[in-house]
Amino acid sequence: xxxxxxKILLKTLVERYITxxxxxxxxxxxxxxxxxxxxxxxxxxxxxxxxxxxxxxPHTSAGRIPTHRGYRFFIDTLLVVQPLDIIxxxxxxxQLHPNNPSRLINSASQLLAELTRFAGVVVxxxxxxxxxxxxxxxxxxxxxxxxxxxTPEGDVQNRVLFTDKPYSQGExxxxxNFINQNYAGCAIDEIRTRLQSELKQLRRDVTALMAAAxxxxxxxxxxxxxxxVVAGERKLLDVHDLSSNMACLKKLFDLFERKTALLxxxxxxxxxxxVQIFIGDESGVVTLDEFSVVTAPYEVDGKIxxxxxxxxxxxxxxxxxxxxxxxxxxxxxxxxSQH
Numbered sequence: 320x321x322x323x324x325x326k327i328l329l330k331t332l333v334e335r336y337i338t339x340x341x342x343x344x345x346x347x348x349x350x351x352x353x354x355x356x357x358x359x360x361x362x363x364x365x366x367x368x369x370x371x372x373x374x375x376x377p378h379t380s381a382g383r384i385p386t387h388r389g390y391r392f393f394i395d396t397l398l399v400v401q402p403l404d405i406i407x408x409x410x411x412x413x414q415l416h417p418n419n420p421s422r423l424i425n426s427a428s429q430l431l432a433e434l435t436r437f438a439g440v441v442v443x444x445x446x447x448x449x450x451x452x453x454x455x456x457x458x459x460x461x462x463x464x465x466x467x468x469x470t471p472e473g474d475v476q477n478r479v480l481f482t483d484k485p486y487s488q489g490e491x492x493x494x495x496n497f498i499n500q501n502y503a504g505c506a507i508d509e510i511r512t513r514l515q516s517e518l519k520q521l522r523r524d525v526t527a528l529m530a531a532a533x534x535x536x537x538x539x540x541x542x543x544x545x546x547x548v549v550a551g552e553r554k555l556l557d558v559h560d561l562s563s564n565m566a567c568l569k570k571l572f573d574l575f576e577r578k579t580a581l582l583x584x585x586x587x588x589x590x591x592x593x594v595q596i597f598i599g600d601e602s603g604v605v606t607l608d609e610f611s612v613v614t615a616p617y618e619v620d621g622k623i624x625x626x627x628x629x630x631x632x633x634x635x636x637x638x639x640x641x642x643x644x645x646x647x648x649x650x651x652x653x654x655x656s657q658h
Contacts, residue, residue, distance in 0.1 A: 320371070321392075327352050328364050329373055330397040333385045337634050340559060342382030387599040387633065390611070394596055394637055401638045403646055407434075411646060415654045424548050427627060427651045432551020434643045437558070437631030438575070439550045442585045444624035444655075450506055451536055453499045456491035456528075464491065464528070468536045478535040482528060494529050507533060547578045547585070560632040567609050571630070574606045585626040588614040594645050598633055609633070613640050615648035619655045627651060 321329065331352040335343045345361040356364075365383055368374045373389035376382075385393065403411075414426055424443045431439025450470065457465040464480045486494075502510045510533055552575055555561050561568050574581055584602050588595045597612040607630070614628040627648045629640050 321368075324354065324356070325364050325368060326397060327354060328361065329368055329385075329389060330393060332365075332374060332383060333389060333393040333397070336384050337636055340634060342377050342384050344382040347382075387601070390598050390633055391601075394598075398637055398641075400641050403642050408646060408650075411650050415647075415650050423651060423654055424625075425550070427647055428548045428550035431627060431629050431643065431647055432554055434647075435629050435631065435635075435640050436551075436554050437629050437635065437640070438552050438555055440581070440585065440626075440628040440630060441548045441651075442582065442589075442625040442627075443546050443548060444619065450504060453503050454495055454532060454536060456486075456495050456532070458486065458488060458491060461485040466532050466535055476536075480528070480531050480535060482531070486528060490528075494532070498529060498532065507536060547582050549575045549578075555631065558632050560634050561609075564609070570606045571610065574604070580604045580606070584612065585614060585628055588628075589616045589623050589626050591616070594641050596637070596641070611635055611637075613637070613644045615644045617648040617652045617655070619652065624655075 328348055331348055332343045335347055335351060345358045345365065348361050348365075349356060349358065365374060368389070369376065369383065372386055373392060374383040375386050377384060411430060414430055415423060416426075424441050428439040428441040431437075431441075433439075452469045454469070455467040457467065459465050459479065462482045462485055464482060464486065466478045466480050468476045468478070470476070502513075552572060555568060555571070581604070584597070584604055584607075588597075594613060594615045597607070597614070599611070600608045602610075602612055609632070610630055611633045612628055612630050614626050616623045616626050618624060627644060629644055631640070
């Protein structure tokens with residue numbers, strides 16, 4: 320579609336605009352492209368690129384800026400990705416310890432935000448079957464009991480149970496001890512199949528409490544898996560392209576709060592291999608029309624379980640963001656697989 324001269328000029332224009340944030344004129348293109356072309360020739364090429372939808376002219380400037388289509392062509396055809404150096408990779412490895420998966424997810428989102436200065440996003444793995452390390456019961460009032468569930472990863476989830484009768488502290492300890500001794504580490508789906516026969520060992524008035532605890536524990540653990548963890552949202556306030564459009568940023572922050580549409584986009588990107596880049600309306604999420612999303616799936620033991628992503632302005636240093644997202648996904652995969 321484009322000859323070599325037009326490709327070089329488009330590449331130069333996108334790179335200068337990403338670096339400077341100002342419309343790029345023919346003088347800059349002549350200086351930085353390395354081409355020996357007259358200003359008139361450059362203007363003619365720019366006119367052709369504008370006609371094809373790769374660049375556009377802001378009303379206030381004679382220079383041009385890339386369109387979403389121009390960014391797409393640049394990324395797919397012209398971009399030269401800069402691999403992270405070995406020191407940066409070691410720093411990432413040091414901060415992604417395999418000791419605690421729940422902390423790994425938060426660490427990964429924070430690392431993405433720190434390294435790119437944009438918002439870092441990680442979709443936590445969904446648990447196919449809820450498992451707990453141990454539970455505790457704590458009486459809140461006569462018929463209200465706090466259920467405390469600790470997962471194998473060290474996460475603590477709380478649920479309030481409303482009971483038909485009051486329970487003594489001795490009864491609560493008895494029920495918790497029975498569950499922890501017989502079911503800790505088992506999948507809750509498995510526990511359900513064992514409840515009917517095994518709970519006959521306890522007094523009938525305690526079995527209802529335990530059955531309610533198992534159901535509430537399953538709900539609590541599943542609710543807190545497959546969630547979207549976002550870090551560095553406030554860094555977007557420091558991006559000049561975005562800080563001048565607070566209405567746009569407010570919609571993005573609302574999206575971070577709701578997370579449903581964002582989760583759908585990131586779940587979709589799990590099905591693709593490697594790094595994916597969504598520019599503007601390519602994401603299918605209206606709120607992200609003025610943003611770019613760079614995503615990569617991560618896996619555990621060879622199975623894709625989630626997605627990491629960076630959300631920032633379309634004017635981002637893709638050659639830097641892409642390897643950061645890629646390496647973070649690979650290191651997160653390695654750390655989680657070691658657990």
